[in-house]
Amino acid sequence: xxxxxxxxxxxxxxxxxxxxxxxxxxxxxxxxxxxxxxxxxxxxxxxxxxxxxxxxxxxxxxxxxxxxxxxxxxxxxxxxxxxxxxxxxxxxxxxxxxxxxxxxxxxxxxxxxxxxxxxxxxxxxxxxxxxxxxxxxxxxxxxxxxxxxxxxxxxxxxxxxxxxxxxxxxxxxxxxxxxxxxxxxxxxxxxxxxxxxxxxxxxxxxxxxxxxxxxxxxxxxxxxxxxxxxxxxxxxxxxxxxxxxxxxxxxxxxxxxxxxxxxxxxxxxxxxxxxxxxxxxxxxxxxxxxxxxxxxxxxxxxxxxxxxxxxxxxxxxxxxxxxxxxxxxxxxxxxxxxxxxxxxxxxxxxxxxxxxxxxxx
Amino acid sequence: xxxxxxxxxxxxxxxxxxxxxxxxxxxxxxxxxxxxxxxxxxxxxxxxxxxxxxxxxxxxxxxxxxxxxxxxxxxxxxxxxxxxxxxxxxxxxxxxxxxxxxxxxxxxxxxxxxxxxxxxxxxxxxxxxxxxxxxxxxxxxxxxxxxxxxxxxxxxxxxxxxxxxxxxxxxxxxxxxxxxxxxxxxxxxxxxxxxxxxxxxxxxxxxxxxxxxxxxxxxxxxxxxxxxxxxxxxxxxxxxxxxxxxxxxxxxxxxxxxxxxxxxxxxxxxxxxxxxxxxxxxxxxxxxxxxxxxxxxxxxxxxxxxxxxxxxxxxxxxxxxxxxxxxxxxxxxxxxxxxxxxxxxxxxxxxxxxxxxxxxx
Numbered sequence: 001x002x003x004x005x006x007x008x009x010x011x012x013x014x015x016x017x018x019x020x021x022x023x024x025x026x027x028x029x030x031x032x033x034x035x036x037x038x039x040x041x042x043x044x045x046x047x048x049x050x051x052x053x054x055x056x057x058x059x060x061x062x063x064x065x066x067x068x069x070x071x072x073x074x075x076x077x078x079x080x081x082x083x084x085x086x087x088x089x090x091x092x093x094x095x096x097x098x099x100x101x102x103x104x105x106x107x108x109x110x111x112x113x114x115x116x117x118x119x120x121x122x123x124x125x126x127x128x129x130x131x132x133x134x135x136x137x138x139x140x141x142x143x144x145x146x147x148x149x150x151x152x153x154x155x156x157x158x159x160x161x162x163x164x165x166x167x168x169x170x171x172x173x174x175x176x177x178x179x180x181x182x183x184x185x186x187x188x189x190x191x192x193x194x195x196x197x198x199x200x201x202x203x204x205x206x207x208x209x210x211x212x213x214x215x216x217x218x219x220x221x222x223x224x225x226x227x228x229x230x231x232x233x234x235x236x237x238x239x240x241x242x243x244x245x246x247x248x249x250x251x252x253x254x255x256x257x258x259x260x261x262x263x264x265x266x267x268x269x270x271x272x273x274x275x276x277x278x279x280x281x282x283x284x285x286x287x288x289x290x291x292x293x294x295x296x297x298x299x300x301x302x303x304x305x306x307x308x309x310x311x312x313x314x315x316x317x318x319x320x321x322x323x324x325x326x327x328x329x330x331x332x333x334x335x336x337x338x339x340x341x342x343x344x345x346x347x348x349x350x351x352x353x354x355x356x357x358x359x360x361x
Numbered sequence: 362x363x364x365x366x367x368x369x370x371x372x373x374x375x376x377x378x379x380x381x382x383x384x385x386x387x388x389x390x391x392x393x394x395x396x397x398x399x400x401x402x403x404x405x406x407x408x409x410x411x412x413x414x415x416x417x418x419x420x421x422x423x424x425x426x427x428x429x430x431x432x433x434x435x436x437x438x439x440x441x442x443x444x445x446x447x448x449x450x451x452x453x454x455x456x457x458x459x460x461x462x463x464x465x466x467x468x469x470x471x472x473x474x475x476x477x478x479x480x481x482x483x484x485x486x487x488x489x490x491x492x493x494x495x496x497x498x499x500x501x502x503x504x505x506x507x508x509x510x511x512x513x514x515x516x517x518x519x520x521x522x523x524x525x526x527x528x529x530x531x532x533x534x535x536x537x538x539x540x541x542x543x544x545x546x547x548x549x550x551x552x553x554x555x556x557x558x559x560x561x562x563x564x565x566x567x568x569x570x571x572x573x574x575x576x577x578x579x580x581x582x583x584x585x586x587x588x589x590x591x592x593x594x595x596x597x598x599x600x601x602x603x604x605x606x607x608x609x610x611x612x613x614x615x616x617x618x619x620x621x622x623x624x625x626x627x628x629x630x631x632x633x634x635x636x637x638x639x640x641x642x643x644x645x646x647x648x649x650x651x652x653x654x655x656x657x658x659x660x661x662x663x664x665x666x667x668x669x670x671x672x673x674x675x676x677x678x679x680x681x682x683x684x685x686x687x688x689x690x691x692x693x694x695x696x697x698x699x700x701x702x703x704x705x706x707x708x709x710x711x712x713x714x715x716x717x718x719x720x721x722x
Contacts, residue, residue, distance in 0.1 A: 075598045202563040222470060
């Protein structure tokens with residue numbers, strides 16, 4: 001098979017070096033005679049794998065000691081419930097910023113457990129922009145402020161961290177985590193499904209300030225209480241061991257890329273290359289997102305002539321550029337440029353786009 | 362590394378042929394240029410992998426068309442909550458059989474959502490026996506009857522399927538599923554964590570009769586409603602794609618072993634070999650479990666002289682017989698003989714045990 005580049009939004013491309021190492025170790029991990037998949041989660045070998053993965057993540061993100069790192073299951077979709085269940089803490093209201101499809105889902109789920117104050121909505125712009133901070137109606141009594149730093153579908157990314165004052169800030173970082181440095185101490189809780197920048201699907205990472213843990217709503221499943229997982233080092237029940245191992249390999253790889261600062265330089269270059277190609281296409285390609293909040297990770301764009309969409313997808317696929325079809329709610333194309341997408345992949349995409357525009361423009 | 366045999370209770374040994382195939386395909390699945398871990402869960406390739414896994418499971422277990430097969434996350438521990446949340450269906454009481462540590466956990470969790478009637482308890486026997494059916498206090502008005510066909514820790518396995526009359530029967534089959542044929546039509550719901558007989562951890566299989574789906578308790582997370590998963594073919598959110606792929610490989614391997622009937626013959630032979638060695642040790646080894654309900658999958662045994670436990674564990678490990686230490690709540694040893702444990706592994710264990718008894722007896 002010739003080299004292909006996978007622009008899917010997730011589960012997504014993984015670093016080739018990580019996949020090759022996993023392949024090498026798959027049947028017999030470090031001479032143990034066992035696959036990682038065969039190890040007891042309470043055995044010395046796996047406990048060491050999990051501890052190293054956590055330590056690497058702490059180093060990469062600079063996570064303060066006052067935060068717990070949890071390796072859970074259920075994806076961001078289960079966190080949409082676990083956040084209000086755990087963080088309402090006797091309050092009745094939470095603040096949510098509505099900037100696209102994923103914050104919409106988070107809001108709908110939170111309404112099952114409390115009152116949601118939509119601080120601001122990007123609806124007027126068709127979710128192509130972040131509402132001006134001056135228009136936000138923050139509630140100082142809110143239990144927390146939830147936002148989606150990067151909307152995977154709309155391609156809208158916050159270029160700043162919202163100031164929530166004394167209210168704990170909660171972020172669904174599924175599609176932006178590890179793409180650039182972030183000051184964790186400004187957050188009460190960060191969560192992310194693994195299948196974009198962390199590892200394979202089936203793993204959810206939660207980073208939570210310790211003082212926010214321990215006041216879950218009564219009458220809920222014990223598995224949805226952060227405390228039970230925090231108290232048991234994510235081993236209250238059997239964790240998703242292989243995805244945790246893969247995440248650890250990805251973290252090691254990130255260190256080799258210069259950590260998150262190094263990764264950010266690469267990601268910015270990749271994003272600029274693609275946005276410049278769109279802007280320089282004379283209107284053949286259009287990115288609907290406001291320039292100030294264009295995502296480094298997910299780049300939606302349309303063709304001026306939607307009648308060419310099918311040809312674009314067919315020919316790009318033939319050129320080894322896969323999964324460029326836009327989300328059904330947006331249409332057009334979407335190129336996801338996660339950490340593991342190499343710069344030559346973006347260069348190949350941009351070359352193809354220029355050639356396609358020349359031939360069909 | 363010399364051949365080792367892993368008797369751990371889970372995550373546990375997997376078939377070598379399955380691991381080798383996964384290794385071969387890890388970086389480039391079937392010439393797609395992608396790892397299975399990199400595939401979109403909504404893409405053609407993965408949809409085909411998931412559909413084939415489900416079809417294989419249906420064939421192996423003879424699952425009627427009136428049952429849904431769900432691939433979920435969260436393990437049996439989350440099912441302990443999802444079962445009452447979904448199956449109480451306006452009723453207030455459910456029946457539970459208490460036969461060991463895992464049914465105890467299921468009972469504790471169910472009490473968060475309704476009234477639990479403990480039909481019978483094995484406590485008087487120290488959970489080494491199944492209470493006589495004549496002593497069961499079944500409630501004909503119960504929403505369902507829950508039991509644990511095989512207690513992973515205690516090593517107690519039901520040699521029969523309880524008769525619940527018109528009340529739906531629910532089984533936590535985590536450590537017995539696929540070890541022998543079972544008449545699925547006698548159950549309302551079967552669930553199992555994958556990490557014993559199905560595949561790697563992080564996947565939960567639920568088999569549920571369609572008419573029991575759709576009446577979840579209000580005020581619960583949408584992710585805990587079987588309906589949302591049933592209506593979306595387990596793709597409401599991103600499923601644990603790699604574990605599902607591995608499960609599919611295990612199902613293919615099981616077909617090659619002659620399906621569940623073939624597997625049952627092998628499992629019975631393996632269990633008999635070990636139990637006979639214990640019985641024939643002149644009291645050097647003792648199995649506390651009543652003969653009629655000794656598990657084929659998890660065999661707990663103690664040494665007459667507990668002072669030899671440490672030497673037994675050290676020497677067995679040196680002989681390549683791993684993870685024989687019993688659960689802390691039972692002590693002594695436990696050998697798990699899941700499907701993927703080859704007969705020569707049990708033979709090696711039995712040889713070691715005889716030799717150890719001869720030297721230390």
